[in-house]
Amino acid sequence: MKYAPINPKFPKLLHGGDYNPDQWKDIPGIWDEDMRLMNLSQCNAMSVGIFSWVALEPEEGKFDFTWLDEIMDRLAANNAYAVLATPSGARPAWLSQKYPEVLRVGSNRQRNLHGIRHNHCYTSPIYREKTQIINRKLAERYKDHPALLVWHISNEYSGDCHCELCQEAFRNWLKVRYDGDLNKLNKAWWTTFWSHTYTDWSQIESPSVIGEQLVHGHNLDWKRFVTDQTIDFYKNEIIPLKERTPEIPCTTNFMGTYDGLDYWKFAKELDVVSWDNYPQWHHPGGDQIIASEVGFVHDIYRSLKGGKPFMLMESTPSMTNWQEVAKLKRPGMHLLSSLQAIAHGSDTVQYFQWRKSRGSWEKLHGAVVDHCGHENTRVFKDVTQLGEALNKLDVIVGTSVEPDVAIIYDWENRWAFNEAPGLNNSHKEYEQTCKRHYQAFWEKGVPVDVINMDCEFTGYKLLIAPILYMVRPGVAERIEKFVQEGGTFVTTYCSGVVNENDLCFLGGFPGPLRKLLGIWDEETDGLYDNDQNSVTIIADGVVKNKRSYQVKQICDLIHCETAQVLATYDGDFYAGQPALTVNDFGKGKAYFIAFRNNNDFEHDFYENLMEHLDLRRALQTELPSGVTAQLRSDGEKDYIFVMNFTKEDKVVNLKEEGQLKELLSGDVVVGDLHLQGYDVKVLAR
Ligand code: GLA
Ligand code: ZN
Numbered sequence: 001m002k003y004a005p006i007n008p009k010f011p012k013l014l015h016g017g018d019y020n021p022d023q024w025k026d027i028p029g030i031w032d033e034d035m036r037l038m039n040l041s042q043c044n045a046m047s048v049g050i051f052s053w054v055a056l057e058p059e060e061g062k063f064d065f066t067w068l069d070e071i072m073d074r075l076a077a078n079n080a081y082a083v084l085a086t087p088s089g090a091r092p093a094w095l096s097q098k099y100p101e102v103l104r105v106g107s108n109r110q111r112n113l114h115g116i117r118h119n120h121c122y123t124s125p126i127y128r129e130k131t132q133i134i135n136r137k138l139a140e141r142y143k144d145h146p147a148l149l150v151w152h153i154s155n156e157y158s159g160d161c162h163c164e165l166c167q168e169a170f171r172n173w174l175k176v177r178y179d180g181d182l183n184k185l186n187k188a189w190w191t192t193f194w195s196h197t198y199t200d201w202s203q204i205e206s207p208s209v210i211g212e213q214l215v216h217g218h219n220l221d222w223k224r225f226v227t228d229q230t231i232d233f234y235k236n237e238i239i240p241l242k243e244r245t246p247e248i249p250c251t252t253n254f255m256g257t258y259d260g261l262d263y264w265k266f267a268k269e270l271d272v273v274s275w276d277n278y279p280q281w282h283h284p285g286g287d288q289i290i291a292s293e294v295g296f297v298h299d300i301y302r303s304l305k306g307g308k309p310f311m312l313m314e315s316t317p318s319m320t321n322w323q324e325v326a327k328l329k330r331p332g333m334h335l336l337s338s339l340q341a342i343a344h345g346s347d348t349v350q351y352f353q354w355r356k357s358r359g360s361w362e363k364l365h366g367a368v369v370d371h372c373g374h375e376n377t378r379v380f381k382d383v384t385q386l387g388e389a390l391n392k393l394d395v396i397v398g399t400s401v402e403p404d405v406a407i408i409y410d411w412e413n414r415w416a417f418n419e420a421p422g423l424n425n426s427h428k429e430y431e432q433t434c435k436r437h438y439q440a441f442w443e444k445g446v447p448v449d450v451i452n453m454d455c456e457f458t459g460y461k462l463l464i465a466p467i468l469y470m471v472r473p474g475v476a477e478r479i480e481k482f483v484q485e486g487g488t489f490v491t492t493y494c495s496g497v498v499n500e501n502d503l504c505f506l507g508g509f510p511g512p513l514r515k516l517l518g519i520w521d522e523e524t525d526g527l528y529d530n531d532q533n534s535v536t537i538i539a540d541g542v543v544k545n546k547r548s549y550q551v552k553q554i555c556d557l558i559h560c561e562t563a564q565v566l567a568t569y570d571g572d573f574y575a576g577q578p579a580l581t582v583n584d585f586g587k588g589k590a591y592f593i594a595f596r597n598n599n600d601f602e603h604d605f606y607e608n609l610m611e612h613l614d615l616r617r618a619l620q621t622e623l624p625s626g627v628t629a630q631l632r633s634d635g636e637k638d639y640i641f642v643m644n645f646t647k648e649d650k651v652v653n654l655k656e657e658g659q660l661k662e663l664l665s666g667d668v669v670v671g672d673l674h675l676q677g678y679d680v681k682v683l684a685r
Helices: 030-040 066-077 093-098 125-142 164-177 182-189 216-244 263-267 287-304 333-343 378-391 411-419 430-444 475-484 511-517 600-612
Strands: 014-019 045-048 081-085 148-152 274-276 311-314 348-351 405-408 448-451 462-465 488-492 519-526 534-537 548-550 554-560 564-569 578-585 588-593 627-633 638-644 650-653 660-662 672-675 680-684
Touching: 014 081, 014 311, 014 378, 030 066, 045 066, 045 148, 045 348, 066 081, 081 125, 125 216, 164 216, 182 216, 216 263, 216 411, 263 287, 274 287, 287 333, 287 430, 287 448, 287 627, 333 348, 333 378, 333 627, 333 638, 333 680, 348 378, 405 430, 411 430, 430 448, 430 600, 462 475, 475 488, 475 511, 475 578, 475 588, 488 511, 511 519, 511 578, 511 588, 519 578, 534 578, 554 564, 554 578, 588 600, 627 650, 638 672, 672 680
Parallel strands: 014 045, 014 348, 045 081, 081 148, 274 311, 311 348, 405 448, 405 462, 462 488, 488 588
Antiparallel strands: 519 554, 534 548, 534 564, 564 578, 578 588, 627 638, 638 680, 650 672, 660 680
């Protein structure tokens, strides 16, 4: 499958980053230097104007585009493009001063002072009007500019506002959700608990640290509202852009698995999704684990639009300034970590930041151009090396992958599970659990989609839903159909517990998944960190050799109804009870893993399933530990990214693969592929 380039007028992989020329206006000659250095490092797409509102509108209604005109012209003259931002991420002081309603009110009901960024109300009609005015000016001015490539809407939308305008909007949102029927809302929120029944809509307020925060349905609806309101704000921002530049794609930069917004809903409104990626490379936890976790997130971004390539909108050329330790990327890591994004479906590698800021919070954050101001730095060379590499990979643009496996990672499910008191309060770990399930596939080079529970399941051979705590209406039926038609489904402990309002299913867990899984899940045991128990595999063909696995943190106590027992608990009062089951259902099978473990079980279990189900891999060979292979394809030609996330040299045996071409070196590869520490190769098949 091949998608169109992000913007067909420039069908290449994009390379560039956040460029803040307005910070440097007063230094003569510096923009000339910027252009020279961009050329040298083969940067072709610069994100401009992200926080430039006051530079564009120094006084209300008085605009100054001269500097931006010049930058746009210079970019065009330099064969580069602008990922042009709307400036709503931070506002001018005059705006906050004149219209305090644009400033955010916290959950403690106090209005913030002017300052920082992202500190605005999404509901405020004045803020919406002002952002539209400046956006319209930008669109009118640059609509025919050859440098305009992509619209970068605002920056990292996040947070919530609890002002009176937002309270009113929340109530109106609830009226729509509950058909104007307060009784419906009371039922959905189970408000008879602690005498919470509302008798008038006006009594409802957003969750607050000084008020109500323990009504789960309430919290869930607030999060849904915040997502919808943020999307509504985004839509308001793009109206003038779509009017004047309908052919220019719009995106906004998401933040990985940021909890506060349901990116599945938001992604629908974007033309292309993009995200900001700041892994802690070289953390003592190990690059291999980090790489697998980052792979998981990249795969979310490719899946958010059904396989369409995404943008890596930000990454650091060297280190970040806000992590515990500002570790430099070791030699090789810049190329490797950047091509990792491409390997999983990005068509861009972009940075924060182009030129290291001189003052304030980001003056020591990684940048392409350091304070020394010239190109003779290690980082600049790394960036240039990547620019050269990307130039050799234009064939990759628009390619994608169609995995046999999907893992469900669902925002609403995570919200509900993380709120659930009980189970094991100090170890919820929904996200980590999903990432652990993913790891086995990453290690084998088996491509994975990471989807939510509303996505289409047909086309996959294996569907994995770790902790499917919430089951929204229709989902169980769709999974049943998937299995009935021959699919394999795997889920775990704490699944099928609540409905879309966070109300527990009655009549026995796992609620609507009970028939499919053929079990009754009676109780959940939480384990202290020192508690010991294990499971023994009693059936053949589940794992290769090992038989016993330690359990930790969470154990469900289940009974088989139609399922078959594959493993049992060894200890405690539930010794001998089922710990792993499989249920034959139509042409397929549904597995239930009742226990949490150190991931060694999932590793062995999936290794077996991968073989058994003959899942598509990037390479038909065993990969050495710490090396992964990821696939992109246009349907005819395959491109395989082989990446070594260890310091050690590795060899990958490609005997089975015939002749491959390595695109970065141009070499033909037959037999052994040698990878140095932190090395990456791109093979064409
Ligand atoms: C975020 C922001 C950028 C910058 C970087 C620093 O991703 O979008 O403006 O602050 O963090 O890492
Ligand atoms: Zn507000």
